[in-house]
Amino acid sequence: MTIDAEVQALSRVPLFQGLEPSKLRLLAFISDRMEFQDGEHLCHQGDDGDSAFVVLSGEVAVFVDENEVAKVGQYAIIGEIAILCDVPRTATLQSVGTTHILAISKDDFLKLIAEFPKVSLEIMRVLALRLEKTTRELAQARPAST
Incomplete structure (x- = not known):
């Protein structure tokens, strides 16, 4: 994939939309x-979280405690929680078919956030949506009290 194609792909990642x-x-x-x-x-x-991954093509399965919890495809960014929160990886990521990835190092990702507040705001929005979804799923899974 050429740099121009990678730039085009990155422009479709919600986190990076709006960047020059x-x-x-x-x-x-x-x-x-x-x-x-x-x-x-x-x-x-x-594992230690040393990079975030952008899916350029293909699909990635997300496993937590050996249970598949999601699949993500083209233009998804994954692995950012470990580098943002400075915690070990919260999931195992496995390729489904042939998958092409751009790996962004922790240092470069943090520099990007520091330089572009829009990226920080989008990260907060994405993480808040994930938290809301998880909270809703936990509430639905909890048995009703009698």
């Missing part, structure tokens, strides 16, 4: 390109 193309080009340039085959792991639950 020159900043997206820099982000694409400093990121690592990775390819995973079906069943390969991007990372394991409990």
Whole structure:
């Protein structure tokens, strides 16, 4: 994939929408390109969080305690919780089919957040939506009191 194609892909990631193309080009340039085959792991639950991943193509299954909890596809960003919260990875990520990834290092991701407040606001929005969804699911799973 060319840098121009990577810039186009990054512009479709909700977290990075609104960033200037020159900043997206820099982000694409400093990121690592990775390819995973079906069943390969991007990372394991409990690992140190040293990067976030942008799915350029393909699909990634998300496992928590060996249970598949989600699948994410093209233009998703995953793995950001570990680097934002400075905690071990909260999930295992496994490629479904051939998957192409841009890996953004922790340092570069944190610099991006510091430089662009819009990215910080979008991260807060995404994390708040995830928290709301989890809270709702927990409430539905809890047995009603009698």
